Amino acid sequence: MVKALRDPASDRFGYLLRRASTVMMADLGRALAAVTLRPVEATILILVGANPGCTQAEVGRTLGIRGANMVPLIARLIARGLLAKSRADGRSHGLTLTASGQVSCARVDAIMDAHEARFAGLLAAYDAPRLRDALTAVAAHSEGVTTSDT
Amino acid sequence: MVKALRDPASDRFGYLLRRASTVMMADLGRALAAVTLRPVEATILILVGANPGCTQAEVGRTLGIRGANMVPLIARLIARGLLAKSRADGRSHGLTLTASGQVSCARVDAIMDAHEARFAGLLAAYDAPRLRDALTAVAAHSEGVTTSDT
DNA sequence: TATTGTTATACTCTATAACTATA
């Protein structure tokens, strides 16, 4: 028999955000297993696809990933033949999707559409557009609240 | 000069959830540094405070933390004198807050209130109760979507 | 046979520090 505890944290907005995020990321992770990509890798493909020639530093800034952590991420996508680097600047490289990368990118896009659709039903009852606005506001609040970063 | 990339992921609900969650968890983490506790540890204190005598397996199930990962978590809180174990079952132990743990728990509660208040302004414009309901629905959706767990 | 608690382990994610080359 499983006893259910009283959970005061379930009233907390931050806690709910984290739990909801975990559930959706887990679902996306399972869906992306079909193309052997993790959520971060899939997001990078989408981003490079939408911004051909962008640098890996730009990708990192957009997704909130440090330069040091971008290195193995990009290296792996290049090793798998999905991404290509071309000298841009002497110190920076322009990133583009390979032909194979474009195929993967299209598949990722379809997988993400299906993923979002699985949750759309839940959100329809709660004014999805306003929900999106609220989350965007919270996500954008980082600068205002952050004290450690420079 | 910083170039801004077009970010198709910013339209995705799951992506927004993850970013918003990261922002709030970072803020909570900074706030909890005042009591030298991480968000997980603080949540465990709150949970044990609300459910005196509960077992560590029950805490783990409630918070979605595996038994193997609960061990060092609980051990650390006991080592710091915030939590106490008392034999309950022969194989399970009842968890309770120590006097010191109760003090920390009260401080954690105040810190979390202030943390939520910092974001309340953003959420007030978006019907906070409905937002809470929507996130609860998504978080509770885990069973319906999950295929790997048993 | 199932559950609690535990040990050991491994992988991912994220973070800092320090370095090279270039602007």
Place this chain on the structure above:
DNA sequence: TATAGTTATAGAGTATAACAATA
């Protein structure tokens, strides 16, 4: 001096496998 890319490394968080004691 600042930025791009890199290397090495360390700390969380989370996952599995396997085990002992108990129900």
